[in-house]
Amino acid sequence: MHLWVSKGSSDCDRFQPVPTVYILVSITTLLIILPLAPYAHRLPWTFYIGLLSIGVLSITYCLISSPFSAKAPFKAWFFQTVDLDNGNNTVRLQGLPGPLSLIVNEVPSTTKAPSTGGVQWTASSIPRFKTAEWEGLSPKISDAPMKEWLSVNVSSVGAESARFHLSGVNTKECKLHFDKHGSTKVKRVRVGGDHGKWVNVGEWDHPLESFALWSRDWGKTWVVDIEWVQSSPKKGSFTLQPNSKRAPSLSGRASCLWADRTAGKIPAIDELYIFMPTWSTLSAGRGGLVEGYKEFKV
Numbered sequence: 237m238h239l240w241v242s243k244g245s246s247d248c249d250r251f252q253p254v255p256t257v258y259i260l261v262s263i264t265t266l267l268i269i270l271p272l273a274p275y276a277h278r279l280p281w282t283f284y285i286g287l288l289s290i291g292v293l294s295i296t297y298c299l300i301s302s303p304f305s306a307k308a309p310f311k312a313w314f315f316q317t318v319d320l321d322n323g324n325n326t327v328r329l330q331g332l333p334g335p336l337s338l339i340v341n342e343v344p345s346t347t348k349a350p351s352t353g354g355v356q357w358t359a360s361s362i363p364r365f366k367t368a369e370w371e372g373l374s375p376k377i378s379d380a381p382m383k384e385w386l387s388v389n390v391s392s393v394g395a396e397s398a399r400f401h402l403s404g405v406n407t408k409e410c411k412l413h414f415d416k417h418g419s420t421k422v423k424r425v426r427v428g429g430d431h432g433k434w435v436n437v438g439e440w441d442h443p444l445e446s447f448a449l450w451s452r453d454w455g456k457t458w459v460v461d462i463e464w465v466q467s468s469p470k471k472g473s474f475t476l477q478p479n480s481k482r483a484p485s486l487s488g489r490a491s492c493l494w495a496d497r498t499a500g501k502i503p504a505i506d507e508l509y510i511f512m513p514t515w516s517t518l519s520a521g522r523g524g525l526v527e528g529y530k531e532f533k534v
Contacts (some may be wrong), residue, residue, distance in 0.1 A: 237476045238505065240489075241410070242426070243250070247373075248355055252311075252328040253419065262533055265316040269488070270355065276459070278342060280314045288430065292400040292428040297384060302515060304335065304516065305515050306514050306515060308436070309338075309514075309515055309516050310328065310331070310332075310335045310341060310515060310516045311331065311463045311516075311517055311518070312326070312329050312335075312336055312518055312519070313329065313330040313331060313518075313519055313521040314327075314329060314332040314505055314521055314522070315327075315328045315330075315520070315522050315525065315526075315527070316328070316372060316375065316502070316504050316505075316524060316525065316526045316527070317526075317527050317528075317529065318375060318382070318526060318527070318528040318529070319528075319529065319530075320382050320385055320386055320528045320529065320530050321383060321530055321531070323367075323371075323374065323382055323519055324369060324371070325371065325372060325375070325454060325504075326369055326370070326375055327345075327369065327371070327372030327504050327511045328367055328368070328521065329361070329364070329367070329368045329508075330360055330365055330368075330426050330521060331365060331366070332364060332365065332366075332377070333366040334364075335516065336366060336368060337368075337511065337514065338513065339512045339516050340355055340368045340370075342511045342512055342513065343507060343508060343511050343512070344479070344507070344511065345370065345371070345372050345373055345507060346368075346370045346511065352495075354370065355368050355369065355370045356369045357369075360440055361384055368439070368512030372503075372504035372507070373503035373507060374376065375494070375501060375502050375503065375526045375528075376434065376500060376501050376502075376503065376505065377405065377406060377494050377501055377526065377528070378405045378406060380405060382417070382528070383521060384405065384409075385404060385405045385492070385528050386403075386404050386405070386490065386491070386492050386528055386529070386530055387401070387402070387403045387404070387457075388400065388401070388402055388490040388530050388532060389401040389402075390532050390534055391435075391469070392534055393461070396423075396463060396464050396465060396466075397459070397461065397462065397463045397464075397485075398462050398486065398534040399429075399459065399461050399462075399488070400412065400458070400459070400461075400462065400532075401458070402449065402457065402458045402460060402490055403457040403458065403459055404454065404492030404528075405455070405492075406454065406455075406492055406494065406496070407450065407454075407492045407493060408452070408453070408454060408456070409448060409450055409451075409492065409493045409524065410448070410449045410458060410490065410491065410492040410493070411446055411447065411448050411449065411487065411490070411491045411492070411493070412446060412447060412448040412449070412462075412485065412489075412490055412491075412527075412529075413445065413489050413490075413491065414443075414444065414446065414487075414488040415487045415488050415506075416443075416445065419466045420464055420465075420466060421443045421444075421464060421466075421488060422437055422438065422443065422444040422462060422464050423436070423437070423438035423451075423464055423465045424436055424437065424438065424462075424463040424465045425437055425444070425447065425460065425462055425463075426460070426461040427458060427459070427460050427461075428457055428459060429461070432461070434461075438465065443528045446488075446508065448523075456508050464486045465496045484510075485531065485533060485534060486533070486534045487531070487533040487534070488531070488532060489529045489530060489531045489532065490529065490530055490532060491527050491528060491529035491530075492528055493522070493523060493524030493525075493526065493527050494525060494526045494527075494528070495520060495523075495525045495526075497525060502525055505518060505525060
C-alpha cells in the first residue's frame with residue numbers, strides 16, 4: 237500500500253511506469269489469497285458473489301472516474317521563450333497528449349494566434365509526451381524596454397576567439413547556446429575573464445551546445461571567453477586550417493531565465509491558472525518559467 241500511494245502520478249511526471257510496483261502488489265495479493273486455497277470449498281457462495289461484486293464495481297469506477305483531481309492533479313510543464321529583439325514569444329506546454337489537449341482547449345490565447353496558425357503540436361524528447369506551442373501573452377519582467385532585459389556585448393579577440401559580457405535584469409541565471417554547424421566546434425571556454433580557468437571542451441565526445449551561468453547576486457555581469465576551431469572530417473578531432481580564405485564563424489544565442497510570476501510578471505502563466513481545469517497544475521519546464529534571448533554571430 238505504501239508503494240502504491242508513493243507512486244502517485246509519477247506516470248505523467250516525466251517518469252516511465254514502474255513495473256516493480258505492480259509486480260510487488262500482485263505478489264502481495266497472491267500471498268494473501270493463497271493460504272485460503274485449502275479452505276476455499278468450505279466458504280459459502282455468498283463470499284464469492286461479494287468478491288465478484290467488489291471486483292466489478294472497482295473496474296467500473298476506474299474506467300468511469302477521472303484519474304486526476306484537485307488533490308492529485310495532472311502536471312503540465314510550462315516554458316515561455318521570448319525574442320527580446322523582435323518581441324515574439326512562444327508558450328510551450330509539455331505532458332501526456334490526452335489531458336494536455338483538454339487544458340490547451342480552455343486557454344483563450346490559443347485561439348487568438350493567427351500569425352502562428354493557432355496551436356502547433358510537436359513530439360517531445362520524453363517518451364509518450366507531446367509539446368503544445370502557441371503565441372501567448374508577452375511577459376512583463378521589468379518596466380524597462382524588452383531589449384534592455386538582457387545585455388550582450390561580444391568582442392572579437394582573435395580570428396577564432398571572442399569575449400562575451402553578459403548580464404540580465406532581475407535574474408541570477410543566464411545561458412549561452414551555440415548553433416550546430418557542420419564544421420565549427422567550441423574548443424575552450426573560460427568564465428571570469430583573465431582570472432578564470434580554461435576548460436577544454438573540444439576533447440569531449442559530443443560538441444558543446446550550451447552551458448548555464450549562475451550567480452548568488454542579482455545583476456551580475458559574466459565575462460566569458462570562447463575559442464572555437466574548424467573540425468576535420470575525422471570525428472572527434474580538431475585541426476586549424478590556416479589556408480582557408482575565411483575563418484569559421486561562431487553563432488548562437490544568449491539568454492537569461494526568470495521564474496518570478498508575482499504581480500502579473502508572466503501573464504501567460506496567469507492566464508493558464510485562470511482557465512485551466514481544477515484537476516491540473518503547472519510546473520517549470522527548464523529551471524525557469526521565461527527565457528529571453530538575443531542572437532549573436534562572431
